[in-house]
Amino acid sequence: MGAPARKHDVFQAIADPTRREVLRLLAEKERPISEISAHFPISRTAISKHLRILSEADLVKGEKAGRERIYYLQPEPLTELKEWLSFYERFWNNKLQKLKYIVEEE
Template identity: 45%
Template sequence: MRRDVFQAIADPTRREIIHLLADRSLSLNMVADHFDISRPAISKHVKILTECGLIVIQQQGRERHCRADLHQLKEVSEWVENYRRFWNKKLDALEAFLDEDSKKKKRKK
């Protein structure tokens, strides 16, 4: 199944895993140690993040180390930016309307 980055960040545990790996590489065991859920559950979350391209896993000796690859979050950033522009435009229009309404009320006095 093909997953996307939005699916990956929808889960708070996966967001926390990304946060943990944002500035350092950790072994899978070290990642799992930060959570009160089972290691198989962590492995499932890591697998989803890997499928989405948000985590890269490298074998280092007997351990597998994870590191974040946050380039995929650009898609989320662009999506959010579209809505930020949309709402800024709507709020600017509301502000202009309210300013004009206020001026009209002052003129009537």
């Protein structure tokens, strides 16, 4: 009933720039690992590990298709981030309002 209890945290999953780039690539379209890793200077194995972390955070999912495995984006867990952010939004809105006020006073 509680939280999703993912093995990997969304916050931690998106902390790495390589993983964010992987997400971006998968947002464009689903791809097999080899195609993904072609975009990076590191080994396919390293990318495979990143994909495992992303999939443990439920941000991507992979399905076997013949001898390859096609990965695709699973964006739902990002709602958790959005909720976290929304708590802080009012703070920076206040800040911006104050700034606006100051500017208009001039």
